[in-house]
Amino acid sequence: xxKQTSDTSDRILDVAxxxxxxxxxxxxxxxxxxxxxxxxxxxxxxHFPTKAKLGRALMARYRQRFGEALAAIERRHTxxxxxxxxxxxxxxxxxxxxxxxxxxxxLAADFSTLPxxxxxxxxxxxxxxxxxxxxxxxxxxxxxxxxFDGPARRAATRLLSSLEGAMLVSRSYxxxxxxxxxxxxxxxxxxxx
Amino acid sequence: xxKQTSDTSDRILDVAxxxxxxxxxxxxxxxxxxxxxxxxxxxxxxHFPTKAKLGRALMARYRQRFGEALAAIERRHTxxxxxxxxxxxxxxxxxxxxxxxxxxxxLAADFSTLPxxxxxxxxxxxxxxxxxxxxxxxxxxxxxxxxFDGPARRAATRLLSSLEGAMLVSRSYxxxxxxxxxxxxxxxxxxxx
DNA sequence: GTCTATAAGATGATAGAC
DNA sequence: GTCTATCATCTTATAGAC
Numbered sequence: 025x026x027k028q029t030s031d032t033s034d035r036i037l038d039v040a041x042x043x044x045x046x047x048x049x050x051x052x053x054x055x056x057x058x059x060x061x062x063x064x065x066x067x068x069x070x071h072f073p074t075k076a077k078l079g080r081a082l083m084a085r086y087r088q089r090f091g092e093a094l095a096a097i098e099r100r101h102t103x104x105x106x107x108x109x110x111x112x113x114x115x116x117x118x119x120x121x122x123x124x125x126x127x128x129x130x131l132a133a134d135f136s137t138l139p140x141x142x143x144x145x146x147x148x149x150x151x152x153x154x155x156x157x158x159x160x161x162x163x164x165x166x167x168x169x170x171x172f173d174g175p176a177r178r179a180a181t182r183l184l185s186s187l188e189g190a191m192l193v194s195r196s197y198x199x200x201x202x203x204x205x206x207x208x209x210x211x212x213x214x215x216x217x
Numbered sequence: 218x219x220k221q222t223s224d225t226s227d228r229i230l231d232v233a234x235x236x237x238x239x240x241x242x243x244x245x246x247x248x249x250x251x252x253x254x255x256x257x258x259x260x261x262x263x264h265f266p267t268k269a270k271l272g273r274a275l276m277a278r279y280r281q282r283f284g285e286a287l288a289a290i291e292r293r294h295t296x297x298x299x300x301x302x303x304x305x306x307x308x309x310x311x312x313x314x315x316x317x318x319x320x321x322x323x324l325a326a327d328f329s330t331l332p333x334x335x336x337x338x339x340x341x342x343x344x345x346x347x348x349x350x351x352x353x354x355x356x357x358x359x360x361x362x363x364x365f366d367g368p369a370r371r372a373a374t375r376l377l378s379s380l381e382g383a384m385l386v387s388r389s390y391x392x393x394x395x396x397x398x399x400x401x402x403x404x405x406x407x408x409x410x
Numbered sequence: 411g412t413c414t415a416t417a418a419g420a421t422g423a424t425a426g427a428c
Numbered sequence: 429g430t431c432t433a434t435c436a437t438c439t440t441a442t443a444g445a446c
Contacts, residue, residue, distance in 0.1 A: 032429080050244040051330045053421060067430050069423065125326060132389040133318060133326035137244050146389050174402075182383075182399060186375070189382020196325040196339050206375060209367075225411080246439065260412050262441065 033071045035061055037082050045124035049079065049134040076139040083145035086127055087152060090114075094156050104164025105215060108183075111157070112207040115187050120200045129188045154180045161214070171216040179214075186210055226264045228254055230275050238317035242272065242327040269332040276338035279320055280345060283307075287349050297357025298408060301376075304350070305400040308380050313393045322381045347373045354407070364409040372407075379403055 039060045043052035054065045054075070072078035097110045118124045128149040135143060157180035164170025172179040187207060194203035232253045236245035247258045247268070265271035290303045311317045321342040328336060350373035357363025365372040380400060387396035 046329050048241060048243060048327055048330065050241060051327070054423090055420075064431060065422085066424085066432080070429060073423080075422065123329070128389075129385060130326055132385045133323055134241055134244070135389050136239050136316070137241065143389065150386055150389065173406075178398075178402065181395075182379070182402060185382040185386040185399060186379040187382065188386055189378040189380065189384075190375075191382075192322060192325045192385060193343055193378040193381055196321075196328050196336065196343065202374075205371075206378060209371065209375060213366075247441090248438075257413060258440085259414080259442085263411060266441080268440065 032061075032063070032067070036068055036071055036078070037085055040078060040082055041086065041127060042122070042124065044082070045118065045127050045130055046122060048130055050137055076142065079139065079142045080145065082127075083131075083142060083149070087145065087149050090149065091152060094152075098160075104160050104167060104170050105211070107160045108157075108164075108170075108211055108214065111160075112187060112211060115191055116200065116204055116207065119191055119194060119203050123195055123198055123200070125195055126188060126191055129191055132188075133192075150184065153184050156180075157183055164214070164216075169216055170214050172214055183210060183214075225254075225256070225260070229261055229264055229271070230278055233271060233275055234279065234320060235315070235317065237275070238311065238320050238323055239315060241323055243330055269335065272332065272335045273338065275320075276324075276335060276342070280338065280342050283342065284345060287345075291353075297353050297360060297363050298404070300353050301350075301357075301363075301404055301407065304353075305380060305404060308384055309393065309397055309400065312384055312387060312396050316388055316391055316393070318388055319381060319384055322384055325381075326385075343377065346377050349373075350376055357407070357409075362409055363407050365407055376403060376407075 036057055039057045040052065043056055043060075046052075047056075054068050057068055058065045068078075072081060093114060094111070097107050101107050101110055115126060118126060128146050131138060131142065131146045132150075135146065138146070154177065158176045161170055161172065161179050161183075162176040165172065165176065187210070190203050190206040190210075194200065194206065229250055232250045233245065236249055236253075239245075240249075247261050250261055251258045261271075265274060286307060287304070290300050294300050294303055308319060311319060321339050324331060324335065324339045325343075328339065331339070347370065351369045354363055354365065354372050354376075355369040358365065358369065380403070383396050383399040383403075387393065387399065
């Protein structure tokens with residue numbers, strides 16, 4: 025019974041998350057959320073006084089949940105290659121469900137219009153991802169199941185941005201298969217010969 | 218003296234292009250353009266009655282210019298590796314000049330809010346790029362200077378989306394070096410051993 | 411081709427009743 | 429915690445003078 029956030033608060037963030045992933049930060053509005061939840065705009069302002077605060081709360085929750093998802097992958101799977109496949113699956117499922125973009129991929133596009141605090145959260149998300157990938161990639165190389173040249177961090181940076189780009193471009197073809205084939209290819213290349 | 222477009226028309230598109238690359242399709246307005254050019258909003262509507270028509274005109278010009286830039290690369294450089302380096306340089310210079318995003322990378326993020334006609338132009342741009350890259354990559358492999366597995370089209374698709382993603386993520390770090398290092402690594406991997 | 415003036419609607423946000 | 433009512437401002441877009 026710890027930290028029971030108002031149910032409405034969470035539902036607002038749920039809707040806001042999908043709206044941003046679909047429309048972008050500047051194209052979604054309090055009116056959109058209000059309509060989706062059948063409440064009034066003023067109610068949303070009660071929970072999140074400003075759009076910037078809503079965005080920050082959303083990013084905090086998103087990063088926490090994403091971190092938990094990564095931890096779950098490590099708990100359930102031990103092989104580095106499997107962990108990477110599950111990781112790519114996280115992105116793929118977002119694209120498959122409504123042709124959405126990674127929240128932070130979208131916010132990276134909206135970057136120059138974001139409040140400073142949200143900008144820092146976006147970078148933080150990418151940092152989190154790279155750190156996790158770096159660890160998994162290094163583990164895979166040590167175990168001999170993954171192969172790549174140079175520092176693991178570099179490979180992690182490249183894999184993350186390649187997946188983000190694959191999502192971005194695939195979105196405009198409205199065809200998630202484009203992403204999955206691309207992601208599969210990226211992972212295949214990392215498999216030790 | 219053929220097809221002398223009104224100078225104002227071109228300047229409007231110049232400003233709109235930068236604004237979209239920086240802010241996105243939904244975050245830029247006729248008022249922004251008017252202020253930048255010190256003209257009134259009504260004047261812009263005279264040249265481009267609706268935002269959708271402005272967007273389409275912009276995309277048409279952008280694709281044509283980009284095509285010319287690719288042709289120029291082929292004219293000036295013969296080695297496939299050099300052509301690819303010049304290609305990546307096109308992206309890099311956009312990021313370096315004002316931390317902008319590829320116009321179509323940005324529009325891919327804004328995709329679900331775009332008029333149908335503009336969506337088709339965005340896909341067309343990606344198609345153009347992949348076709349060009351496919352040709353250069355195939356040429357490089359034939360000549361033995363470039364190495365990759367599978368069809369050239371697949372390698373082209375991957376390179377394009379990786380560069381788009383590298384731009385997107387690098388943007389949020391406000392550091393173009395992040396992109397150039399990433400791009401360098403991608404090209405290095407394509408160099409025949 | 412550019413301007414002033416204006417429209418109709420959306421935006422983020424607030425005050426105050428219930 | 430939710431609501432109605434309202435705000436100032438911004439949005440795209442149009443009418444009509446110069």
